[in-house]
Amino acid sequence: MSLVLDQVSYRYPGTTQGLHDISLDVRTGELVAVIGPSGSGKSTLLKLVSGLETGHSGRIALDGEDLSNKPVHQRHIGMVFQSYALFPHLDVLDNVAYGLKLRKMPAAERTRRAQELLDVVGLGDYAQRAVAQLSGGQQQRVALARALAIDPRALLLDEPLSALDASVRGHLRDQIRAIQQRFNATTLLVTHDQEEALTMADRVAVMKDGRLLQIAAPRELYERPASRAVAQFVGLSTLLPATVCASDRVDLGFAELAAPTGSRRPGAAVHVLIRPEHIQGDPPAGSLNRLTGRAGAQRFLGALTRYDFEVPGASRPFLADSAWPAREAIGIAPEHVRLLDD
Template sequence: MTAQVEFRGLRRVFGKTVALDGLDLTIEPGQFVALLGPSGCGKTTALRCVAGFERPDSGAVLVDGEDITNVPANKRDAGMVFQSYSLFPNLNARDNVAFGLRVRKVPVATRRAKAGELLELVGLPAHADRFPHELSGGQQQRVALARALALEPRVLLLDEPLSALDAKVRVSLREEIRRLQLDLGITTIFVTHDQEEALSIADRVAVLRDGRLEQCGPPAEVYDRPATPFVAEFVGTMNHLAGHVSGDKVTVLGQLLPIDGAAPGAAQVDVLIRPEAVQVTPADDGRAEVLAASFRGASVRLRLALAGGEVLADVPGHEAARLGPGTRVTVRLVERPVLVAERTVTAPAPQSVDADAV
């Protein structure tokens, strides 16, 4: 009930828009991979190519080494859950789940029993006789998930299935989806533009941009060691600090830090720093000032003013009481390799700081 999925040089063009531009990606059996990226990056098109709803202009989709590019959608052994639920309004939950089994002419007793098992699996055994309009959004999405699993597909495809739900339900259901995926061991491809969603539940996160793969790796690797400036910007929040390159190191905020990856040819660069890598200490003679503090649960995000601009810093919640607006502070960066990019005049002003401002 699990399979390897491979995108091999996948290209798909709609008019003048290139949705996929030579996408190469391999998803191992039983893995949960999130396709992450901004609108228009090609993630849903890639998913639809696996499902058989889109046919690439070139390249191939392989499942366990078999080219299924030209196989009809109903022969692909893939289950898909859509953003819009797509339940039949005239069928109750049990019959919605059993619909695919009915199409395959599975005996009534067998399909009712299977539907009951799946509703139990998604936590809705008491809702079997309810119609879609009698279910909440989260419950409808659970029914849609059970329906996708009814035919025991080798690949489960999830196209932003949580985007229409409120925040609390989203968190609960994404954890439920992950639990089911681990229990069943099914290869799963999850499309989302929500970085928190991708990082919290996927085995690997594939970041797409303009139809190409920018990086694919475990969530911690994508976050902590982004392969490109685009990944660094898209996954999480980044400060842009002006730096000066010397050899394989860069001077930023008066500190000399190693460069992560190859050093650029330009001497003046943007240094990309996560807010949690900015260390803040109250000091009467500090050259930075706290402008604002935003509560974020376990941490507080500070907006700091330095001589050349502003910078964001995340500090533990218990330290925030002594770092209120107006507090003078010193700023240091965590000693670790940093990602740099060629300096641009269009770098976001609120997060751009001159190299000599300490």
């Protein structure tokens, strides 16, 4: 089941805010994560797909069927909310079976189906428990089982892990991804957590101010952001204004760097993007793209230290990751100097 949004726009009543010409597709069995700053339109997008919000222009289609005039219960979409939205008066099994009961499935069959889903999410022995007796991670798995129980045509995940402790999120993230792949569920995930998006998704869509800036595979998005706005939001980096001064050379004002300039002509304004893991500490004297300075603020992260390296004349320090901070110079290989057009 493919999910397609074609030039979808929506405006909140009485404002100019909303979504502007959003076009994207979620292929059958694919997980697409949508990220962006607060107010970018991520949750609005999810509400429009689910039918919880209406009044948009453009087309939203599931397996070729236009959903625009269909109410929520006729879209056959499973949704997992940030708050879990479990029923406290029902036990775990009845929570999972709730959607099947609404669809008038016979009691014995829905019990079998609900138990089957609980086994899949690793909670088969918790069927008779009250939901209040479960941990946050267990409740989230119950919510996922409930969404899958109705055999949805698509699955929507709204910040599914944001309420959980960091120690739980990583493990549950992997479980949700494995279950999604097992069911080949066409899935749209909204999250504010970049790590969650990059590790779980087949592709990641970045939104800002109601617009879709880029959609790409996680590695491509990280290594080749299409714009400065995407580069600033996805991952950590050093981003500095520069000017192309010659073929394969840019001028930062305080230094020149060798970099692949492509077809850009001298005088072209660009921004230089350098990821912290691509900065080499204390390269030999005379090395290409060697910048002298000193290490500033340091943040110990266990296997590595993230630190600022201050270069005289630079408007901001270079952000670097290394086991040991550089003492007097850093170096950047030309292929790791990414240029973004202004």
